[in-house]
Amino acid sequence: MAYSVKVLDHYENPRNVGSFAKDDEGVATGMVGAPACGDVMKLQIKVGKGGVIEDAKFKTYGCGSAIASSSLVTEWVKGKTIEQALDIKNTQIADELALPPVKIHCSILAEDAIKAAVADYRKRHGEAAAG
Amino acid sequence: MLRLPIYLDYSATTPVDPRVAAQMMPYLVEKFGNPASRSHSFGWEAEAAVETAREEVARLVNADAKEIVWTSGATESNNLALKGAAQFYAGKGKHIVTLKTEHKAVLDTCRELERQGFSVSYLDVREDGLLDLAAFAAALRPDTILASVMFVNNEIGVIQPIAEIGEICRARGVLLHVDAAQATGKLPIDLAQLHVDLMSFSAHKTYGPKGIGALYVRRKPRVRLAAQMHGGGHERGFRSGTLPTHQIVGMGEAFRLARLEMGSENERIRMLRDRLLAGLSDIEHVYVNGDLEQRVPHNLNLSFAYVEGESLLMAVKDLAVSSGSACTSASLEPSYVLRALGREDELAHSSIRFTLGRFTTEEEVDYAINLLHAKIGKLRELSPLWEMVQEGIDLNTVQWAAH
Numbered sequence: 001m002a003y004s005v006k007v008l009d010h011y012e013n014p015r016n017v018g019s020f021a022k023d024d025e026g027v028a029t030g031m032v033g034a035p036a037c038g039d040v041m042k043l044q045i046k047v048g049k050g051g052v053i054e055d056a057k058f059k060t061y062g063c064g065s066a067i068a069s070s071s072l073v074t075e076w077v078k079g080k081t082i083e084q085a086l087d088i089k090n091t092q093i094a095d096e097l098a099l100p101p102v103k104i105h106c107s108i109l110a111e112d113a114i115k116a117a118v119a120d121y122r123k124r125h126g127e128a129a130a131g
Numbered sequence: 132m133l134r135l136p137i138y139l140d141y142s143a144t145t146p147v148d149p150r151v152a153a154q155m156m157p158y159l160v161e162k163f164g165n166p167a168s169r170s171h172s173f174g175w176e177a178e179a180a181v182e183t184a185r186e187e188v189a190r191l192v193n194a195d196a197k198e199i200v201w202t203s204g205a206t207e208s209n210n211l212a213l214k215g216a217a218q219f220y221a222g223k224g225k226h227i228v229t230l231k232t233e234h235k236a237v238l239d240t241c242r243e244l245e246r247q248g249f250s251v252s253y254l255d256v257r258e259d260g261l262l263d264l265a266a267f268a269a270a271l272r273p274d275t276i277l278a279s280v281m282f283v284n285n286e287i288g289v290i291q292p293i294a295e296i297g298e299i300c301r302a303r304g305v306l307l308h309v310d311a312a313q314a315t316g317k318l319p320i321d322l323a324q325l326h327v328d329l330m331s332f333s334a335h336k337t338y339g340p341k342g343i344g345a346l347y348v349r350r351k352p353r354v355r356l357a358a359q360m361h362g363g364g365h366e367r368g369f370r371s372g373t374l375p376t377h378q379i380v381g382m383g384e385a386f387r388l389a390r391l392e393m394g395s396e397n398e399r400i401r402m403l404r405d406r407l408l409a410g411l412s413d414i415e416h417v418y419v420n421g422d423l424e425q426r427v428p429h430n431l432n433l434s435f436a437y438v439e440g441e442s443l444l445m446a447v448k449d450l451a452v453s454s455g456s457a458c459t460s461a462s463l464e465p466s467y468v469l470r471a472l473g474r475e476d477e478l479a480h481s482s483i484r485f486t487l488g489r490f491t492t493e494e495e496v497d498y499a500i501n502l503l504h505a506k507i508g509k510l511r512e513l514s515p516l517w518e519m520v521q522e523g524i525d526l527n528t529v530q531w532a533a534h
Contacts, residue, residue, distance in 0.1 A: 003445070011445060017513055034531030035477035035516060038439055038465065042515035059515040063441035067513060116532070 003064055004098035010068035015075050018057045020044045026054075028124060030116025033109050039066045043073060043113035047121055051081045058113075065103040069093050069110035082118045135449045137495045141336075141429060141488030142285055142313060143453060147381065148338040148489070154384040155340065158377035166374045167365060177376045184383025188332065188345050191386040192311075192320040197350060200369045201379055204344035205312035206236040208331030209279075211346055211370060212308045213240045215356030216277050216329065217249055220306070224274030227251045228305075230262060230281070230291075231471040237279050237310055258473050259422035260289040268299050277306045282314035282330075286468040286484055287421030288430025290318060297326030306354060312336050312344075316389030317397065317427040322347060328354045334378070338489060339385030343378035346370075400487050401428035403496050407485060410500030414507055416520075420469055420482060431485040434469075434478040437517040438510045443483060446506035450499055453484050477516065477526070 003011070019042075020027045026047045033040040039062030046055040056074040060067045072093060077085045093099075093107035138146075147155075158180060166181045168174025182196070189196040202208045217227060229241055231253045241251045252270050257263055262280060271278070278300055280291050293309055300307040308329040314320060316337040322330065330347040334340055348354050348369065362371030408431055411417055416436035435443060440454040454466075465479035474482075485499070511517040516526060 011442070014513060019518065031515065032532050035475075035480070035526065036531070038441075038476075038480045040515055040531070042518075059513055059518060061437065061514045061516045062439050064445045066439075067442060112532075 006072075006097050007065055007068040007099070010071040010097070011064040014058075014067060014071040016055075016057050016071065017059065019059065020046055020055075020057055028117050028121030030113045030118070030120055032112045032116050033062070033066075035061065038062060039106065039109060041066065041070045041109055041113045043070060043110075043117045045077060045082075045085070045117045045121065047082060051083070053077045053080055053082065053085055062106065062109075063103070065097065065099055065106040066109060068097050069099075069106045070113060072096060073110045073114060077114060082121060085114050086118055088114055133494055133498060136451045137449060137498060138451045139485045139487060139491065139495075139499065140451045140453050141491075142288075142484065142486035144335045144341065145338045145488055146490065147335075147340050148385060148388060150388065151339055151381050151384045155377045155381040158380050162376070164376070166376055167363065177374075180376055180383075181374055181379050184379045187383040187387040187390075191315060191390045192322050192330065192332075192347065193324075194322040194347055195350065198322075198347050200346045200348055200366045201374055202344045202346055202370055203342055204335070205234075205310060205331045205333035206344075207370075208333075208344050208346040209234070209236040209308075209310055210240050211356060211359050212329040212331060212348075213237065213244065213277065213279060214359055215369075216306055216308065216354070217244050217247075218357035219355050220276045221249070224272075224276045225249045226272050226275040227277045227279070228254065228267070228270050228275055229279040230254050230256055232256050232260065232284055232286075232468045233279065233281050234285055234310055234312070237281070241279070256471055259425075260284060260287050260420070260468075260472055261422055261425055262291050262296065264292065264295055264299065267296060268303075271299070271303050271305055275303070275305050277308065279308040279310070281310040281312075282320070283311070283317060283427050284421065284468065285313050286466060287432045287472075288313070288426045288486075289421045290314075290425045290427060292425075293327065294325055300328075301326040313427070315386065316393050317429060319393075322349075329356075334382035334385055337385050337389050340378050340381040343375060343382045345382070396489060397428050400489075400491065403487050403491055403493060404428050404431050404485075406493065407431055407487070407496050407500065410497070411503060414504065418478060420472060420474065420478075429487050431487075432469075432482060433485070434474065434482045435507055436478055436481055437514045437520060438481050438507060439514075440465075440481050440483065442510060443481070443506065446510060447483075447499075447502055449502060454482060 031042045042059045048054040058070040060070045090107040090111040164173025164177040166177040185196045306328045310331045312333040328349045333344045418434045420432040469479040
């Protein structure tokens with residue numbers, strides 16, 4: 001399968017790989033996917049004052065497109081409020097990375113990872129789960 | 132000098148040996164006659180070449196040349212054997228037995244036979260990939276007419292106990308077909324000893340050209356088939372179609388070289404395979420898929436736990452290897468062969484098949500070892516599963532949000 005230049009770039013030089021301590025102030029974790037499906041994404045966000053995502057990190061078990069999708073998402077969510085982060089749609093990710101149809105599920109998973117991380121943040125901070 | 136990428140996918144196909152190509156050339160331009168032309172020397176010359184090649188194919192497996200039928204490859208041989216025997220002997224019974232780990236050319240043909248009214252039992256294999264003989268014997272019924280068991284598995288390289296399976300089949304009056312596409316040149320095959328009735332061969336897995344294969348059809352006791360390709364009655368009516376002389380000459384020469392050289396060649400390849408395994412076995416959580424002893428020396432199929440196979444293939448793009456088999460690599464499904472072994476999904480997703488061959492060098496193997504060390508480490512740093520395992524979490528206890 002031929003990969004796009006952008007997928008290859010994120011795969012070769014993934015951005016923001018790593019983990020925050022789960023219980024640190026403002027840290028929220030979203031883990032989506034399953035080993036049986038061949039991909040698991042863990043997205044962590046660190047939310048500062050005013051609900052702005054100051055930092056993000058990821059780890060992904062999955063194909064090159066899954067790694068690239070989650071790497072891209074860490075770049076995109078930084079500096080956004082959690083509400084703005086929820087506006088990121090899988091189609092934007094798929095377009096940016098020029099994912100072929102068989103890899104669209106990777107972008108959907110990345111969108112789900114954002115939702116899961118935000119839900120975790122809201123749970124920890126007693127906000128009503130929304131979005 | 133090392134040339135990249137390094138080819139470690141000899142079970143997908145092999146290069147044509149230059150000595151084979153040299154034999155084929157004259158039959159394209161100068162000696163182009165139709166072997167079926169009986170009225171002039173062009174035809175006689177081509178026919179003689181075809182018959183010499185038939186002798187060579189037969190000699191590699193200790194059969195009679197009259198038992199060899201040319202086909203376009205192992206897929207066609209499997210189709211002809213299974214459909215041909217099933218249809219011819221349908222009056223005796225309509226049950227067929229095969230394995231879940233067979234090649235798609237057998238499995239898909241069996242599915243077609245089910246559509247034609249036959250019933251097929253697809254047997255499980257043991258965790259080591261080998262057939263349980265007692266389970267096989269128990270699966271045979273009074274109406275079983277045919278069994279199909281591959282000699283060497285294309286993904287994991289395990290060697291099925293064909294001699295014992297043949298004994299069981301002969302005693303129960305069941306015809307036995309064996310797909311030997313991955314076996315020729317890799318282990319001795321003696322059809323005078325084995326109770327095998329039909330055996331499929333391919334040239335391009337054994338340093339011959341693509342597009343040519345053969346089916347062995349036993350004469351004593353005689354095995355009959357319903358032809359699947361009708362026409363001019365070539366190959367004694369088993370398979371019509373003008374014979375591709377140059378391809379046949381290539382297969383004959385490839386099989387002749389295999390007969391002469393396989394002893395020393397396989398020892399060399401075994402040393403390289405063992406070197407590869409030894410070089411990788413200090414990586415944590417690496418598992419060999421399939422039995423390591425009952426296995427051809429060319430094959431090493433490993434699962435690198437907590438690393439996904441497709442991203443691993445991407446990481447080692449300087450190595451031409453495969454995840455699953457070449458026929459299924461385009462799909463997102465984990466290997467059905469590894470699943471049949473009972474491998475958990477994440478291990479089935481994390482497998483790489485290395486297949487070594489005639490032109491593999493020690494230098495190439497060492498390069499592969501070093502590259503894999505570096506890349507597995509990098510991908511595990513990226514893997515949330517690896518992180519969890521390092522933290523002591525049992526992944527089986529995790530509630531996954533399946534999508």
